[in-house]
Amino acid sequence: MYDKTPVYPHHADLFWAYEPYKTIYVLQRILTTLFLVPCWIVYYGIMPRNRRPRPSWSLYQIVVVKFMKRISKVVEVAGVTWGTRDPTLEPEQVKLKETRFEWAPPLPKDLRTGFVHDEHVECKPVGMYVWPKDPHPSVLARKAAKSATEKATVPAPQPAKDGDDPEGAPADAPPRLIGVYLHGGGYCHYSAHESSGTSRVPRRLINDGYFQEIYAVEYRLLQHAPVPGALQDAAAVYAHLVLNELGAKKGEDGRYYIPEPSRRDKTHPPAEADEIPKGRHRTKIVLIGDSAGGNLVLALARWIRDEARLPPPDAMLLLSPSCDPSHTLPQVPASRRPRPHEETDYLLDTPEPRALLQRTFLGHHPPEFVYSPYISPSSEWVLSVFHGPAGLEDLQTVADIRQGNDTRAWREGPGEVAAHPNAIAAGPSDVAVGRTACTNPYIRDPSGQGLFTNFPRTLVVVGDAERLEREVLALERGMERDGVRVRMVWAKDGCHDLLILAYWDEKVREGIWREIARWVREIEAEP
Structure with a gap:
């Protein structure tokens, strides 16, 4: 695990980050x-189960x-990084056994x-590890047809008849x-x-047949670019898929539209009713991310929704998502609220190193920028601004959850899309006025929503013994x-x-995978 790379800028103030x-x-x-390992085994082996961090x-x-x-x-403390790679370098393809590596171009201008627009952070090409290594026959056929069309000097083939699938799939x-996938x-x-430990997620999703393809994004870590570098890379891959895999075309209004399967040869944007294809054969995109x-x-x-230029994803799968990084900065009020379950999780809250990270x-943004809804x-501050006093209640751990009652099994929202009455307008004069004791120009929504x-339906997985429990619960509510339409x-x-x-x-993990499988099937069944 020892990292031989030079000390990164954010390690400069760490005494233990320097040799020797x-x-x-x-x-x-x-x-x-x-x-200590044998000591732990002996101690907890002779103690009753109720003295363990969790009896189970x-x-x-x-x-x-x-x-x-x-x-x-x-x-x-020592600034050691674990399992990182240089995002600008291409891996040796011959050493890849389960994936193939591809490049996505920088985010279009x-x-x-x-x-994502930042004068200090440049958009760059992004590496992608595509699961599985061998493309599905339909993918190869589509790419071959696209290549032939680009080289042909004759008009493009006639569109398929209504009800026909362009990839030759059965009608049902x-x-x-x-x-x-964002690791x-x-x-x-x-x-x-x-080879990364986080790849256990896309590997299982592919091996169990939940997805036909998964694009794992080699986004830039903070060692290579600050905010919004990682988001630029994720947006570049998403745009690449929408434009190249789904065939989205730019309309006169500057937005991109996915044509109906029977209209893929047409260049004009579809009618409003056809902006999002309703056929079962259209490709659906699910955003998947664990922790950070x-x-x-x-x-x-949020960026896709706010800018309204690209078609939205169909769903999000969030595994122990980090929803409140603001608590790691001692300069902001959130750091005064300790996270729960210190004794039952491996996450730490070491103040100085986390603040440096x-x-x-x-990057060049002030500390208050950590309160942006994008981060x-x-x-606490963001929820109080958008949802008022009720939003603060979500930060309190529910007693039923602490006691392990089964009231936490499922929660799913009504699925009705409507602007929230507390939505903040884009004007700076409207920001946080009368809704919080302090103002922060970064807690705003430029779209006024x-x-x-208008976020896509979401499945959230969280452990009731992990330190992010409270903020993930606040996210869901x-x-x-x-x-x-959110489910926990x-x-x-x-x-x-x-x-x-x-x-x-494994009983616990298999239960989670079963619920993920059930949720994926629901997405497939939706028109």
Whole structure:
């Protein structure tokens, strides 16, 4: 795990990030942790189960969480990064066994608007690891047809008849599902490479046949670009899929429209009723993200909605999403509210290192920028501005959840899309006036909509023993208030992002995968 790369700018103020102190700290931390493993096994082996962090936990689970927690301290204090890659370099294709690597061009200039526009951060090509390695026959046929059309000097083929599927699928075939996967790691760890631990998520989704393709985005971590670099990369991949895979065409109003399957040869935008194809054979895009990747998924969905230039995704799958990074900055009020479940999760709140990471992540922006809905959508300040006093109630852990009652099994919103009465207008004079004790020009919605209005249907997975429990619960309830079709799956006694761990209680994990499968089938069945 030792990282030989040079000290990154955000590590400059960390004493243990410099050699030889870095080596000394890492070695002593690893050795003492290995020494503690048998001590934990003996201690919790002879103690009654009610003395364990969670009574249902096995000795293996206890060791996993405690071991990762101590190693996470190395990551934060000594500035060690885990499993990262240079996003500008292409991997050796021959070494890829499950994926193929492709490049997406930089975000088109006409789409560089809103939050992704930043004079200090340049849009660049983005690497993608595409699951599976061998494309589906329909994908090859579509690409061959596109290539032939581009080279031909004769008019394009006639459109298919109504009811015919352009890819030759049966009339009752389900739609083709494409996933855009954004990995976690606090914006400074892991990679989209198939060897990364986070790749357990797209691997399972592909192997179980939930998706036909998943594009894992090798977005720039904060070591390479601050905000909005990661969002620029995610938006570039999404735009690439919409324009090239779905065949979206630009209309006279500057927006991109996906044509009906029977109209794919036409260049004019479809009528308003046909903006989003209703046929079962249209390709559907699902945004998938775990931890910090979930935070990036929320930002991408918000940018697509706010700018209204690209067709929206069909759904979002959020696995232990990070929804309130604002608590990591000591300069802002949110840092005074400690996160729950310190003893049952491996996530840390080491003040100085986390603050340095966030300051690097924010780049040239001031600390108050962390309260932007693009970064901390379920923070106390943002919720109070958009949802009033009721939004603050969502930050309190519900007693039923603490006691482990089964009231948490499912929650799903009404699915009605309507502007929230507390939506903030774009004008700076309207920002936060009369709704919070302090004003912040970054807590605003340029589209004038609610905090989550018009977001796609969402499935949220969270453990009831993880440190992000409160902010994820606040996210779900905020989405419900704004009419999003949101559903929660609770992992009983689960720590943070347990689907990427090499080992956990398989009964719990299999239960989560079953609910994900059920949700995916619902998406397929929708017209």
